[in-house]
Amino acid sequence: MSSLPVIIPKDIDKYFFNRKKEIKQINANLSLLDANIANQLLITGYRGVGKTFLLKKILNDQPNKYLTAYIDLSKVYAGQKGELTEEEVIKEILNKINKTIEEDDKTFNKIKNTISNFINQLKLKDYDLSNIKLSDIELPEIKSNYLKLSKFAMKLPQIIVDSSEDIKGFIIVIDEFQLLKSLKNPEAFFWLIRSYTQEQFNVSYIFTGSVSQTGEIIRMINGQNGAFGGRMLQFNIDPFTKDQTEKYLNERLPSLKFTDDGFERFYSCTRGIPAYINSLSSILPTDVKCDEELIKEKLLLNVDQIVIMWLYAWGTLSSIEKEIIIFMVENEPVTWALLYNELNYAKSTITKYIDSLLNKGIIEHTFDKKYILSDKMLKTWLEIKYENDGIYPA
Ligand SMILES: Nc1ncnc2c1ncn2[C@@H]1O[C@H](COP(=O)(O)OP(=O)(O)OP(=O)(O)O)[C@@H](O)[C@H]1O
Ligand SMILES: [Mg+2]
Incomplete structure (x- = not known):
């Protein structure tokens, strides 16, 4: 393969x-x-x-x-x-x-x-x-x-x-x-x-x-x-463990090689989610050992390719949902009260869109009733886009 x-x-x-x-x-x-x-x-x-x-x-x-x-x-x-x-x-x-x-x-x-x-x-x-x-x-x-x-x-x-x-x-x-x-x-x-x-x-x-x-x-x-x-x-269904990820890559894509810190970085980027494992490995070179720096660089240059599954999902979100997510990129973990105080919407509106984001699996509760983004790659994508373009994706 x-x-x-x-x-x-x-x-x-x-x-x-x-x-x-x-x-x-x-x-x-x-x-x-x-x-x-x-x-x-x-x-x-x-x-x-x-x-x-x-x-x-x-x-x-x-x-x-x-x-x-x-x-x-x-x-x-x-x-x-x-x-x-x-x-x-x-x-x-x-x-x-x-x-x-x-x-x-x-x-x-x-x-x-x-x-x-x-x-x-x-x-x-x-x-x-x-x-x-x-x-x-x-x-x-x-x-x-x-x-x-x-x-x-x-x-x-x-x-x-x-x-x-x-x-x-x-x-x-x-x-x-x-x-x-x-x-x-x-x-x-x-x-x-x-x-x-x-x-x-x-x-x-x-x-x-x-x-x-x-x-x-x-x-x-x-x-x-x-x-x-x-x-x-x-x-x-849990993501692949570090061991499973290593086995998976060794078995299915043996030409891809890592240094130790390179693999650590690969795993922390993908968190064992197969969609990210597959897309990130597809943009890495197979003629050199990938180290931490190389992975960071490739991710920065090809982030759209890696979050491909989010590009469509992002386009389907309402502007208030996007506003909440972007606020969370910069401020998470956030409480309901913080969102209410900072975003200037009616209480019912905040609650409605938090529910909607929870249902879509985009945000989740922490044990102490705060909200965090479920997918760190989504966060990374938004941060890179902001850094490159000066604005968040519309
Ligand atoms: N067990 C597996 N072995 C190899 N590749 C896998 C495996 N599971 C998932 N993948 C890869 O990850 C990609 C995403 O998987 P899948 O679409 O099943 O995820 P999902 O949980 O249904 O995601 P979503 O919530 O977006 O529908 C697949 O296209 C496939 O390439
Ligand atoms: Mg699915």
């Missing part, structure tokens, strides 16, 4: 490294579907830590008896210009379930009648499902009956499992789930899913996204008074 991928590669197994423990843990919970125990999972972790890659690997490796569907809400969100609606989310879930069963003709033919009957039972007369297309089954029209649509979508996976001897479970991953926070009523949506999962013994949902473990949305879905009330199994 001559370089490491900066996006999720098609050939998963060629590039995927380790995560043996996490895979074992997650699979152990999913494999209970066979015994009619459907666990619901919540997987958190820093941006770029490898949640999506890990789940793609896990879905990819499931035995045939489990069907899987992967839903990326950032795609729905982008298509909707940032106004996520329940209907669009449900439609996307339906589309992906459909894609899964379409791929498997044998299974699909077996379950076709069951699905048709189910549709008739629901009498989705006033629905226009024209842009959903469930293979060659004719769907009635939908207009505005969201409840019927959601009932159909939420019941479908269990019905599919029940209609075939060979299928023992359905695993549905909802990635970037923190975006559900932008629904008009995210709590109602979580309760909806909860109400159906309660009576389904062979469907596991996995929610994942870059959200801090203490974010409001985590409480909403799995907190004491949240829809799942702590019943969701929560895993946090």
Whole structure:
């Protein structure tokens, strides 16, 4: 291998490294579907830590008896210009379930009648499902009956499992789930899913996204008074340790060499986050031993390339969110009161945008109720930009 991928590669197994423990843990919970125990999972972790890659690997490796569907809400969100609606989310879930069963003709033919009957039972007369297309089954029209649509979508996976001897479970991953926070009523949506999962013994949902473990949305879905009330199994995916990082690079990019202090600097820059490990190593020379100075210099010159995953995210933030982040770059750790006193916004505005940044996993609480930036590389990027250009990125 001559370089490491900066996006999720098609050939998963060629590039995927380790995560043996996490895979074992997650699979152990999913494999209970066979015994009619459907666990619901919540997987958190820093941006770029490898949640999506890990789940793609896990879905990819499931035995045939489990069907899987992967839903990326950032795609729905982008298509909707940032106004996520329940209907669009449900439609996307339906589309992906459909894609899964379409791929498997044998299974699909077996379950076709069951699905048709189910549709008739629901009498989705006033629905226009024209842009959903469930293979060659004719769907009635939908207009505005969201409840019927959601009932159909939420019941479908269990019905599919029940209609075939060979299928023992359905695993549905909802990635970037923190975006559900932008629904008009995210709590109602979580309760909806909860109400159906309660009576389904062979469907596991996995929610994942870059959200801090203490974010409001985590409480909403799995907190004491949240829809799942702590019943969701929560895993946090950690960055690679120093040892793992070293092994990873030795194994996958042996041409890259470090002095001792060079490796220390590399690890403290990337903090073991694979997205940064891959992007930083891609701009380092392989014909010399990289030392601390060289890494500092390369980082300074190529910072945009390294924070590539933030360039898009930064563009989607509101001006108040950016103002809070920039204030924190210069002043963190900060208290709520300090933000309120220094930034000149109404109390409710400050609270609203702090919540929003917590939900996006951009800031987090410290144990003493202060706020810090979750990602030091984001901070480094903003500092370098300011130093180079005299202003922060717009
Ligand atoms: N186990 C791994 N082995 C090799 N590379 C990895 C691994 N995990 C992640 N990466 C690399 O890091 C990049 C980021 O991973 P991924 O997109 O899965 O992160 P994420 O946690 O889903 O981030 P986000 O919160 O932004 O969605 C991937 O494109 C991949 O190149
Ligand atoms: Mg991801």
